[in-house]
Amino acid sequence: MSHLKGISVPHRKNTAESAPVQMGAPTVAYYPTVQHIGAPAVPVVKAGDEVFVGTLIAEAGGFVSSPIYSGVSGKVKSVDGTLQPSGAFVPTVTVECDGLQTVDGSLAPPDVHDTESFIEALRRSGVVGLGGAGFPTAVKLGVKDLSKIEHIVINGAECEPYLTGDTRTMLDRAEEIGEGIELCRKYLGVSSFIIGIEKNKPGCIREMRSLAARHAGMRVTVLPSVYPQGAEKVLVYNTTKRMIKEGQLPIDQGVIVINVTTLASVARYIKTGMPLTEKCVTVAGGAVAKPQNVIAPIGTPVGEVFDFCGGFKSEPYKLLYGGPMMGIAIADKSAPVLKQTNGLIALTKDEAAVRPTTPCIRCGRCTNVCPLGLAPVAIAAANDATDMEALEKLKVNLCMECGCCSYVCPAKRPLVQQNKLAKASLRDWQNKKKEKETDKK
Ligand code: SF4
Ligand code: SF4
Incomplete structure (x- = not known):
């Protein structure tokens, strides 16, 4: 078997051509304390507190957890429980924005000089798996026995229809990806970096090959354009021919997988000290007036992001967080952009392909x-x-x-x-x- 199988799906990646557009402050921002895999974060602010872009509003609630920082400046309105798309009721910090987007004056690049301080910096960065998984990056890279890491596989296989945020990272942020590679080389002792990219992204392949020429041990593996090429198990096999067996993690096969935008975000934090406060989100689907990539402050209500893209040209039948294959339905337009949000998709009835269910015909x-x-x-x-x-x-x-x-x-x-x-x-x-x-x- 040369590749793990997958299916052909329509790509619909017409937003890939244009650079992301920065969005300003929303009127109000919401920060649920679960935006990652693991224990909920614990709010450290109360109603009436002033916050700025980059102010800590909830600290990590355990080893597998992640802190949450404000993406806006303004005043905390409340810290209350809210219902999440998962059905969970979690504490949420609501901030009334002042529209000024004043940056927290206490932010500074972290002091990173060895493995321990690197992992500690990642813990404070608020960075989690930005491809949608939300696993805290400090936990993923905090491998006790560093000699176990033979390869870092960088996930550039953005296989979900519509989504193009990672594509834009490869096109626009190659230098930060390179800086992320050098940080992992220096502080984790890794010397092999394989970036997996599907062949339908020739611009990304070109950019990353050019980056690989400047970074020892980096290589590009071109993959078939099938779904789910970016799924961890599939990607690891198709880039290294190592099979993650039942009950194993990639590290049991000598591999760490990191999403390409996550790696660039790690580098940005170490360089600037600005934690994760904004997210590149693909706004697309047949109902959206002006499909595009938008860099939105985390916490922005999705309704305001759709409005920023001209609203809807036809009544959306279904709103999704993420792509149509793995996305989660959005019931309420006040639901916020979260750390793991990589797409906001508004489908028409035709696109949602709603058809009646009939009995199984045992086709296999x-x-x-x-x-x-x-x-x-x-x-x-x-x-x-x-x-x-x-x-x-x-x-x-x-x-x-x-x-x-x-x-x-x-x-x-x-x-x-x-x-x-x-x-x-x-x-x-x-x-x-x-x-x-x-x-x-
Ligand atoms: S959803 Fe589950 S069962 Fe269905 S194809 Fe994917 S992994 Fe297999
Ligand atoms: S075997 Fe049944 S459930 Fe599976 S694809 Fe065919 S009709 Fe659908």
Whole structure:
């Protein structure tokens, strides 16, 4: 097998050609304390406090967590619980913006002189996996045994339709990517850097090859333009031929994967001391009047970002955080741009391809396309029968929710949605089983 399989999807990346446009301050900004994988951040401000761009508003709530900084200047209005798209109710800091975007005067580049101070700086940077995963970068790069890292794989495979933020990073921020590489070489002792880019991005391939000529040990691997080429397991195999086995992390195969915008953001923080306060977001979809990439302060309500892009030229049928394959529906336009937000997509009814679900015709396409070799149709049957042992055997827990199976299903079965529910039920069942076993001891 030369490559892990994937599917062809329409790219719709017409925003790739133009440089991102900077957006000013919104009227109000919202900072939910969960914008990363791990423990929620803990607010350190209260109503009435003055904040500036870069002011700490919530500190990391544990080892796997990340601090949150204000992307605006203004006054804290409240610290209350709000409902998130995930269904969780989390503390949220609301800031009334003054429109001045005054930068916090206390910001300064961190003192980085060895591995420990580098990782400590990353902890303070607020940088998390910006490709959408949101895993704290300090935890990912904070490998105890540095000799285990043989390659850093830089993820330039932006395979979700519509999204072009990482493409713009490769075109516009090559120097920062190079600085990120040199930081990892100096403080993590890594000497091999492989950037994976799909062949439908010739401009990025050119820029990165030119960068590779200036940085020892860096090489570009050109990948087929299929979805989900950017999924960690797929990318690691297709760039290094190392297979991450069940229960393993990439580091168990000697690899760390970092998104290209994340790496550039690490370099920016170390150089300037400005933590993560803004995000390049692709605003696109058939309902958007002026599709483009926008650099928006984190916390900006998505409605204000759509307004900045001229609003809607037709009534959107569906609003999404992220792309159409893995995105999450947005129910309320006051929901904010978060650290992991890489796209705001407004789909028309045609684009949303809403078609009635019909019975499974046993065509096997869903199984054929699954990059992980799972059997979605069997998982769906086990889920319908609430058969937890079967779900366990079918390894639904490994499903990365890429949506390939749903996309190819001629019967439009909601396979990925069923997998999400099945994963949650299985987790719950396994936890209860563990509790019972512990009680018996
Ligand atoms: S079963 Fe999961 S991993 Fe496999 S194609 Fe479907 S969503 Fe993707
Ligand atoms: S792709 Fe759809 S119709 Fe075909 S086997 Fe899978 S669930 Fe059934």
